[in-house]
């Protein structure tokens with residue numbers, strides 16, 4: 553039974569279930585499921601009315617504050633169907649807690665983290681048939697909070713909507729792992745200390761588009777972001793955290809105010825420390841990376857994030873020079889991390905850190 557602290561989540565079933573696409577046709581984020589989770593906030597009333605409802609467009613007054621001032625945060629996690637049919641979420645509680653930190657950074661009232669985790673479970677349970685089962689596929693879960701007050705003044709809103717939508721996604725590496733080419737930019741910056749770099753917010757993505765487009769025009773896949781002050785220290789790659797190995801030291805930038813506390817980053821660090829690897833969270837200058845590339849000690853480099861788990865970097869460009877990393881192949885630590893995390897996600901490996909949680913599936917009536 554739900555206690556006082558555990559509000560009941562309402563449920564309205566769709567009357568118009570859609571046909572689900574074949575696993576082989578899935579890409580990323582194009583198909584949405586039959587239901588969505590919603591909850592509302594009003595000042596004086598707090599967060600209220602958590603419910604699963606049929607997926608439907610939102611109706612927003614053109615003066616809704618999120619449309620003008622971008623008071624919006626989101627997160628992203630996945631549900632996986634194991635070989636035995638069991639559906640599992642990867643580190644749901646940590647994603648829930650991060651969503652709350654993003655809320656706090658944008659003056660959005662936080663929610664009960666347990667209720668956020670239950671919202672993930674409720675929507676996946678309602679749309680459990682949408683969790684694909686082919687190797688590498690998953691159900692991507694997108695929790696989002698937007699300011700819904702209708703007013704044009706610039707101040708934190710007095711009303712908000714939290715919603716969670718889901719999209720079945722195909723294997724990121726359908727055509728095999730392809731190391732990417734990345735371009736370190738000293739022209740654009742993503743975030744500065746005291747800004748929003750630690751929050752998962754729409755504004756950071758808007759701020760990244762011009763740099764990304766510029767990199768693509770120069771033949772690169774992603775941007776390697778440098779710090780906003782000296783434009784020297786490595787921050788993140790695209791919308792992923794960055795890791796690299798020089799000799800036997802794995803290095804990743806510290807959580808010092810400008811980069812996102814990635815769940816995959818944290819998982820990779822934990823696993824590598826379990827394995828006894830030498831792991832440093834420290835500042836690393838782009839010149840140190842380029843020098844290691846020139847002298848052959850830069851053994852591998854990879855991004856980490858929920859969508860891909862790991863994404864190996866095969867080439868790095870900076871100030872007109874390009875270095876090749878690990879012969880353009882996926883390195884051994886990158887591969888080991890990928891294999892270990894994927895095995896956990898599909899329930900094929902023991903889970904000593906308690907990262908996986910199973911989603912109860914309703915028994916057919």
Ligand SMILES: *Cc1c(COP(=O)(O)O)cnc(C)c1O
Pocket residue numbers: 628752756788790791792793812813814815816817856857858859
């Ligand atoms: C989401 C995101 C990441 C990756 O975080 P995960 O929790 O591992 O998915 C890294 N950097 C940025 C800027 C992000 O938005």
